[in-house]
Amino acid sequence: MKKNSSNSHKKAHKAQALLLLCFLCLFVAPARAQSTDVVQAFEQVAALIRDDRLVEADKELTKVLRLQPDLPVALNLMGSLRAKQGRLVEAESLFLRAVQGDKKFTGARMNLIYLYLLKRAPDKAIAQLNEVLTLEPENLGARVLLGDAYLAKNDLQKAEENYLAALDNKLNNAGALFGLAQISRLKGEQREVAIYLNRVGTLIGDSTSTDLLYKFALEAMQVGLFDEAKSALERAVQLKPKDPSYLLALGIAWLRKTDLFEAEKLFRRVLVMEPNNAQAQLHLGYVLLNQKKYAEARTWLEKSARTSAPIPEVFYYLGLVAQEQNNDAGAIVLFEKAVRQLPSYAHARIALGSSYMKLKNYVRARQELETAVKLDPNEPTAHYNLALLYARIKEPERAKEELRIIDQLKAKGATNNGVVVLPPKSNP
Amino acid sequence: MAWSSYPLNPIHNQSVFIRATNCLWLLTLLLAFPPQRPTFEEVSPAASKITWTHNNAQSPDRQLPETVGAGCAFLDYDNDGWMDIYLVNSGPSDFFTPSTPLKNGLYRNNHDGTFTDVTDKAGVAGGKFGMGVAAADYDGDGNIDLYVTNYGSNILYRNNGNGTFTDVTDKAGVTAPGWSTCATWFDYDNDAKLDLFVSSFVYYDKSQNPLCTDPTLKQRYYCVPRLFKPQPLRLFHNNGDGTFQDVSRESGIAGSPGKSFGAVATDVNNDGLMDLFVANDTMPNFLFLNKGGGKFEEIGLAAGVAYGEAGRPRSGMGVDAADFDGDGWQDLFVANIDQEFFSLYHNDKELIFTDQPGEIAPATQLLSGWGLKFFDYDNDGDPDLFLVNGHPDDMIESRVARVKHKEPLLLFENTGRGFKDVSASSGPVFTKMFSGRGMALGDFDNDGDADVLTSNNGEPPLLLRNQGGNRNNWIGLQLIATKSNPAAVGATITWQAGTLKRRRLKTGGGSYLSSHDPREILGVGSATKIDSVEIRWPSGKIDKLTNPPLNTYVKVLEGSGLVKK
Numbered sequence: 001m002k003k004n005s006s007n008s009h010k011k012a013h014k015a016q017a018l019l020l021l022c023f024l025c026l027f028v029a030p031a032r033a034q035s036t037d038v039v040q041a042f043e044q045v046a047a048l049i050r051d052d053r054l055v056e057a058d059k060e061l062t063k064v065l066r067l068q069p070d071l072p073v074a075l076n077l078m079g080s081l082r083a084k085q086g087r088l089v090e091a092e093s094l095f096l097r098a099v100q101g102d103k104k105f106t107g108a109r110m111n112l113i114y115l116y117l118l119k120r121a122p123d124k125a126i127a128q129l130n131e132v133l134t135l136e137p138e139n140l141g142a143r144v145l146l147g148d149a150y151l152a153k154n155d156l157q158k159a160e161e162n163y164l165a166a167l168d169n170k171l172n173n174a175g176a177l178f179g180l181a182q183i184s185r186l187k188g189e190q191r192e193v194a195i196y197l198n199r200v201g202t203l204i205g206d207s208t209s210t211d212l213l214y215k216f217a218l219e220a221m222q223v224g225l226f227d228e229a230k231s232a233l234e235r236a237v238q239l240k241p242k243d244p245s246y247l248l249a250l251g252i253a254w255l256r257k258t259d260l261f262e263a264e265k266l267f268r269r270v271l272v273m274e275p276n277n278a279q280a281q282l283h284l285g286y287v288l289l290n291q292k293k294y295a296e297a298r299t300w301l302e303k304s305a306r307t308s309a310p311i312p313e314v315f316y317y318l319g320l321v322a323q324e325q326n327n328d329a330g331a332i333v334l335f336e337k338a339v340r341q342l343p344s345y346a347h348a349r350i351a352l353g354s355s356y357m358k359l360k361n362y363v364r365a366r367q368e369l370e371t372a373v374k375l376d377p378n379e380p381t382a383h384y385n386l387a388l389l390y391a392r393i394k395e396p397e398r399a400k401e402e403l404r405i406i407d408q409l410k411a412k413g414a415t416n417n418g419v420v421v422l423p424p425k426s427n428p
Numbered sequence: 429m430a431w432s433s434y435p436l437n438p439i440h441n442q443s444v445f446i447r448a449t450n451c452l453w454l455l456t457l458l459l460a461f462p463p464q465r466p467t468f469e470e471v472s473p474a475a476s477k478i479t480w481t482h483n484n485a486q487s488p489d490r491q492l493p494e495t496v497g498a499g500c501a502f503l504d505y506d507n508d509g510w511m512d513i514y515l516v517n518s519g520p521s522d523f524f525t526p527s528t529p530l531k532n533g534l535y536r537n538n539h540d541g542t543f544t545d546v547t548d549k550a551g552v553a554g555g556k557f558g559m560g561v562a563a564a565d566y567d568g569d570g571n572i573d574l575y576v577t578n579y580g581s582n583i584l585y586r587n588n589g590n591g592t593f594t595d596v597t598d599k600a601g602v603t604a605p606g607w608s609t610c611a612t613w614f615d616y617d618n619d620a621k622l623d624l625f626v627s628s629f630v631y632y633d634k635s636q637n638p639l640c641t642d643p644t645l646k647q648r649y650y651c652v653p654r655l656f657k658p659q660p661l662r663l664f665h666n667n668g669d670g671t672f673q674d675v676s677r678e679s680g681i682a683g684s685p686g687k688s689f690g691a692v693a694t695d696v697n698n699d700g701l702m703d704l705f706v707a708n709d710t711m712p713n714f715l716f717l718n719k720g721g722g723k724f725e726e727i728g729l730a731a732g733v734a735y736g737e738a739g740r741p742r743s744g745m746g747v748d749a750a751d752f753d754g755d756g757w758q759d760l761f762v763a764n765i766d767q768e769f770f771s772l773y774h775n776d777k778e779l780i781f782t783d784q785p786g787e788i789a790p791a792t793q794l795l796s797g798w799g800l801k802f803f804d805y806d807n808d809g810d811p812d813l814f815l816v817n818g819h820p821d822d823m824i825e826s827r828v829a830r831v832k833h834k835e836p837l838l839l840f841e842n843t844g845r846g847f848k849d850v851s852a853s854s855g856p857v858f859t860k861m862f863s864g865r866g867m868a869l870g871d872f873d874n875d876g877d878a879d880v881l882t883s884n885n886g887e888p889p890l891l892l893r894n895q896g897g898n899r900n901n902w903i904g905l906q907l908i909a910t911k912s913n914p915a916a917v918g919a920t921i922t923w924q925a926g927t928l929k930r931r932r933l934k935t936g937g938g939s940y941l942s943s944h945d946p947r948e949i950l951g952v953g954s955a956t957k958i959d960s961v962e963i964r965w966p967s968g969k970i971d972k973l974t975n976p977p978l979n980t981y982v983k984v985l986e987g988s989g990l991v992k993k
Contacts, residue, residue, distance in 0.1 A: 261830060292769060292789035326784065358782065384739025391730035392780070399729060406739045 072102040122152040140166045144175035174203040201228040210236040226257040244270045278308035294321045312338040316348045328355040346376035380406045466896035467855035477542045480533035484886035485518040490648040493579040495820045499560035499941025500883035502870025503572045510537035511870040516558035523634035556580045560941030562611035565914040566622045577608035612937030614693035615913035621666035627688035630656030649823045654710040658685035680724040693936030694749035694758045707744030732781045742768045746940035750802035750811040763797025766831045786846040798940040799867025807900035807951025813840040816864035834861035870945030876902045904981035905948045911967035918966035925955035
């Protein structure tokens, strides 16, 4: 378990570093005028970092820093390199040294800000952003990031002020509009969310920022703009075809559009690139489960459970597979595990009740199903299983009542059409 | 005595070597020439001389009855021992006036693979907006009669025994106005007469056709049946004098209005009373349990066959029943619309079923199923499964990704541990797409393996010859009842050949809008001798056949056993 946990931390750092690189590359250029040769040399190093030729870049920078250990440009580049290697502590220290060496080096400050935002240290990011905005009051990117930092602190008012300032009455700053969409979502203003996101969707059509595309897609999925999310992620995949994160997110977007076939293809592509990607394994298992391809679903779900610490959903899905393969005793063990991890897991309790019912343990079935209905009164599956149970224990009126509730729920649009509940929202 | 205590006999040793070498050759041969599986070969209209085509009457208004028809039947109307064919067509209705007269088709089997159109001579052209057909000898005169269901009112054609039929609908009292779909002959009260169950679809007339359209299509498509009201189903009791009594209400059948398509009469609790399983479209399916005394109780919910997961009714269309796993209990099958998966309900006894479609589910996820039948296509002794598919909405491809209007046929082999999709190796016809609806089963060439007839919406029918199903050995039974109902529905046949022991219940109906060869082909695999065949008739009489002949059809007379030629 510990090993898995450590692995997942490493992976998380790696993912953060990869994201960070998107921004770092923008700021490798020196702040102050250098001689042409030096500028060219640093540009070459920046290119090496961009092209993942990290060993060569490291050699070049080490040479420079041996001669000039406090050269801000070199420190900034070395920070970028370390960040790309996932060595975030070293990266922070290098950026700080670069900034100390040259207080006006906004590129290094911006790198530091991204790092702080990724490390969820918004106060530190805000301090640096204020410095940048003092130096460059018209830096709209910094203004948007300041909004992001306040949003991270849940200070919606200040976040909104900064996003609006970045917009300056022009609806052409995707980052600011995106921030406003997030604020509207947090305020429960769904219509505004959709308006802002639609505008962002238009602006980022040609964006080369995979981060923005990705963030937009996640936000769009939250409000049901699946086609917009899908388009953004398709663009991100075009820009970074070798990055499995975007493929995985695109697969999830197809899943949310309930297109299991497209989702399956994408998860399989991710697994070709990264055979041990637990998220992709879980999602592929989920897709296959819904396609009733139980044997293969089980294989992937079990792999996912081995690759990372299993979440309750994995036990639940594996239980469903066992149930479908007529192994209700085995299914009960798995559902019980899911419920132990997450006692409020209504779907696992429904499945548990269903398996007890199949084994004719009507007392336990009733307990679980009635608990499930209390946990999630709007879930038709719970009411259906309860109706089935009541019909079997010869309580027809109660069965009819449950069916009536299902009809009411359907009228309200609450039906899952028998599709197994999705894996939790992930952040690939 | 240990083998090692004796030196190997050199000759013996040599024979071991030869045997081993032979085994190797055998293995090589087996690998090079795997045993041939039976295939289904399309019999072209040119070869069969069946030139009839279904006209679905498709209109810009997309009237719902246009898309659900029609059915087909194998029957021996002239008692010559060869299966003839009946095909149902559309016809005049409140929303359709054919530009040229349309008629149903009766084709007489010429015993040489060809058929002759005898519709007009026989007087069975229909003339209404036809749906389905159920063939059986309802009056016990030894001649197969025809009940044709329609949108409008139904027709009972009594077989005169001379190649002609008479419309006796009004006299018999089985008009059943409205929109009828599947009809099933069975004897619900075990009085030795065939009663009639008739599925009803929705209340419909041309004024009740809501506008179902899509802004992108800019034209109408067929509305989902969810928008229409259900109709009471009908049960007619056979009075034995050529008339029937509508017992829908007193039997409890009419108490459950439905949007019903396929129906099968079977005995789900082995109590000797035939129950009814009825598929409903966008409504819960019905399992009518025969309680005796002419009463039925609808137990679909408690039995677990009414709804899909989450309590959502599915779009049930074709149905059938068989004991697919040989545990002595009748299992049920329902074909649904795309994305709903088809259901294989295993009978867990005590009137509880579990949906266990296995490999059938992923294979049918995008398909919509209609005609279907459990039957032993390769005569290995266990029931396999044939599925006929096609989406009812001809514009579905413009609206839903990956779902097609025309769909392939599917064949699943019973492996003893479930069903395996063997369509890809069962003939080129399985790569073709059809707007499939009805499916009838019958051995039209009398070669001992069951052939298939499908009816396609707006297309010609498809006659499929089973090639090689008779490589395994078999015996065909024609059951002639004397004390039981003429179709012997409800009879249990048990047969044994060496270690192979099987049992089959003779069900009534099954499939979709279609009717089947009443003979039973019992497969015995490679066994070269059948030890015994036992028929337990619905009357309770038992006939035992010892060492019956192999690879031939025989007649069995209730109470007398094998009829000598």
